[in-house]
Amino acid sequence: xxxxxxxxxxxxxxxxxxxxxxxxxxxxxxxxxxxxxxxxxxxxxxxxxxxxxxxxxxxxxxxxxxxxxxxxxxxxxxxxxxxxxxxxxxxxxxxxxxxx
Numbered sequence: 001x002x003x004x005x006x007x008x009x010x011x012x013x014x015x016x017x018x019x020x021x022x023x024x025x026x027x028x029x030x031x032x033x034x035x036x037x038x039x040x041x042x043x044x045x046x047x048x049x050x051x052x053x054x055x056x057x058x059x060x061x062x063x064x065x066x067x068x069x070x071x072x073x074x075x076x077x078x079x080x081x082x083x084x085x086x087x088x089x090x091x092x093x094x095x096x097x098x099x100x
Contacts, residue, residue: 004058005050031065040068040095042088044075068095 003017003026004010010029016022029037039062043055052071059066070091075083 002049005054031062035063035065037065038067038095039065040092041066041070042083042091043069043071044083045071045073046076048076 010031012026014023014026017024041055041059043052045052059069
């Protein structure tokens with residue numbers, strides 16, 4: 001989400017985005033063409049890069065592609081990667097489990 005917020009576009013995740021010599025402008029994902037990508041949004045209420053109101057707006061714009069959206073209290077954009085509560089782990093497992 002932070003890369004998307006920085007670039008102001010929906011794009012492929014770049015694992016080297018923050019590196020000095022990394023890819024900072026990865027391929028854009030044209031949502032008007034491919035509407036089959038399931039999107040899960042795990043949002044922290046204190047994120048200053050992508051505040052919850054921005055995330056909620058994006059979730060609405062994604063429509064049916066947004067298959068999971070939830071805000072979590074007690075975490076910030078800086079420590080979301082350490083968010084390993086039982087609730088979060090269960091939500092992540094539920095999102096990643098195929099529903100067919």
